[in-house]
């Protein structure tokens with residue numbers, strides 16, 4: 157643990173420029189982490205040594221192979237503990253974050269009334285071949301999510317939920333037909349990055365038709381964050397645990 | 413043995429209502445066919461292969477007669493005519509239908525002559541299903557029967573060769589049943605891809621060749637470990653009947669197959685779905701395949717506490733549909749699930765109650781106990797504990813089939829080690845609590861007992877409403893899974909065709925035996 161010993165008490169090296177973060181296990185600065193992985197080798201002394209070296213190559217100091225078990229003929233699962241030598245400089249990290257103040261239902265209503273003088277129209281769907289509706293339902297439908305009622309329950313929103321397996325063209329056509337202010341897209345399946353491709357294709361469609369500025373576009377799903385949504389050309393991204401109120405507040409900040 | 417109170421009179425009433433509900437739909441089914449059904453039949457008579465673009469021959473032939481407005485007579489009518497007109501095999505006949513001159517069906521041989529031309533091919537088609545069944549059953553009988561609950565795991569790498577490797581690994585880890593789930597978008601494809609595939613995501617394409625590859629792998633594993641490994645796939649979506657037939661001739665043991673899942677969870681047109689499920693189940697019944705129904709899924713879109721009774725009500729309906737198609741109770745793996753929000757106090761008791769209730773109401777059925785999924789999060793450690801509680805209910809209530817929970821449920825399809833660790837934990841719970849259910853009794857008016865009474869009462873009430881509204885009305889109203897679907901909405905409706913009075917389908921008639929759907933006595937309790 158030579159490296160860790162040099163660290164100050166907090167395990168976070170603070171200076172004007174640097175804020176180094178190390179993993180915390182039992183004591184500040186010990187860099188302790190656990191990891192598990194499978195290698196295509198039967199258990200044995202060589203396999204154990206291979207696991208150790210594998211861990212070392214990942215920057216793990218003094219790896220302890222806590223468990224080695226054959227999970228399929230010729231495959232071993234290892235659980236390894238050790239001291240990570242790496243530290244991350246927090247000061248170098250910048251992530252776009254959605255900083256919307258959570259507004260009460262009354263404030264949302266009052267602001268939309270005052271600024272727009274009409275209902276705010278939103279259209280949402282889970283697009284492509286993705287058949288998961290629970291996420292978009294949670295945001296749009298009356299029932300809502302975790303005790304927070306969906307946009308449909310607000311007097312000042314007109315919410316259209318097209319459900320799942322909706323084609324991008326279909327979604328856009330509907331958004332145009334109801335004169336939507338915002339389009340909400342949900343993407344749950346992420347295997348082979350299908351969520352990114354689907355979402356990007358929608359923005360591409362808007363761009364082609366010169367309609368990108370006409371709508372506020374939101375993207376949501378368990379593997380979506382604000383940063384990714386921005387990269388894909390959306391205005392905002394919402395991940396796990398999003399409540400309808402978060403979305404209502406954002407839309408008000410943006411549009412009213 | 414810990415039992416919950418079950419009012420047998422109410423159970424009987426539920427079964428009667430469900431039988432009426434299914435009978436109403438059966439009237440519709442008996443008057444219709446679909447492109448999916450006709451493709452299935454054409455395959456069953458021996459047509460196979462695909463063109464250079466991958467379009468299966470059966471699609472080319474059936475679509476052509478569908479587009480010409482001729483499919484109402486059944487594709488076999490034209491196959492029979494082609495055979496009489498010089499085709500030397502069904503394959504040649506199918507090629508003639510796909511590529512040759514369009515036969516408008518006018519003039520030429522009489523219906524009797526056509527029937528006669530189809531006599532031997534029909535016998536062969538049936539023999540192929542029966543032969544595969546007998547071969548599978550003989551192999552299975554050569555191994556000792558595994559103790560229940562049977563441990564069921566999923567492989568879904570997208571690449572059939574990795575699937576084969578992982579299926580064997582699962583057998584090594586102690587699995588009794590290996591399911592390959594089909595690729596994400598396959599349910600909506602109106603054709604079955606051809607050959608071995610390596611490109612699916614969220615699952616692997618269900619193709620006949622892929623079935624063969626996994627059957628070979630699981631049979632090899634069976635020999636190696638001295639335990640029979642059951643193979644499962646999905647007979648669902650727009651090709652549910654074709655997949656059922658492929659599974660039948662490739663010796664699969666089990667199939668996901670539900671009377672309503674496609675309607676509710678893939679927006680498949682209700683008419684299409686009901687017509688297709690009937691023919692799928694006729695084949696499944698003949699092949700002695702166990703079906704798994706999908707009621708567990710309702711609890712992902714609807715609340716598992718409030719809507720627990722919809723699962724039970726739907727199980728009665730699925731049972732009635734299965735009886736109408738000649739599937740016996742012993743092959744009817746009704747699905748239910750451990751999906752209550754884990755933060756609810758005493759939710760374990762509610763789960764236990766429902767699991768025991770289903771066990772008692774469906775005593776002959778290989779019921780299928782499904783793991784928590786919806787409230788799983790990326791916290792794999794907590795998820796593992798969640799699954800352990802689920803396992804405890806599974807063994808306490810003597811479930812027949814248990815689909816194992818995966819700690820990585822909220823993240824990805826199970827990986828090699830995820831599956832192994834799940835099997836290891838499940839074996840631990842099953843072994844350590846083996847006779848727990850026999851050792852205890854539930855308090856007479858306790859939480860578990862009261863909950864069971866309430867769920868059966870509510871299921872009965874719902875079935876009474878559905879009988880009045882018919883299933884079409886109930887589905888339109890969102891009675892199941894909180895999902896609403898319209899009779900003429902959804903995907904695949906265009907593929908439904910009203911049968912001609914002289915609709916020809918000798919294989920289906922044979923499968924139906926004397927009993928046409930709806931008149932079949934079933935084997936139900």
Ligand code: B12
Pocket residue numbers: 280285286287288289290291292294295301340341342343344345346347374375376377378379394395396397398399403593594595596597614615677709712713785786787788789820821822823824825826
């Ligand atoms: C329920 C479920 C299903 C149900 C869906 C029913 C329905 N009508 O929705 C059924 C059974 C049908 C199903 C089917 C399949 N599923 Co599924 N399913 C799940 C499950 C268990 C829960 C998802 C869920 O409902 N979460 C609860 C909601 C509330 O959370 P959420 O979606 O994250 O939404 C929240 C936020 O993300 C956000 N949000 C979401 N969308 C949006 C949109 C906007 C605009 C905003 C602002 C916010 C927002 O707000 C929501 C509330 O906080 C997950 C596993 C899991 N625990 O996550 C697998 C899972 C998502 N499914 C999976 C798969 C693979 C499938 C299938 C492809 C399997 C198959 N081969 O057939 C099929 C799908 C076929 C298809 N064409 O899509 C995988 C996906 C793997 C991956 N990483 O890609 C998962 C992770 C399971 C697994 N481990 O394999 N599934």
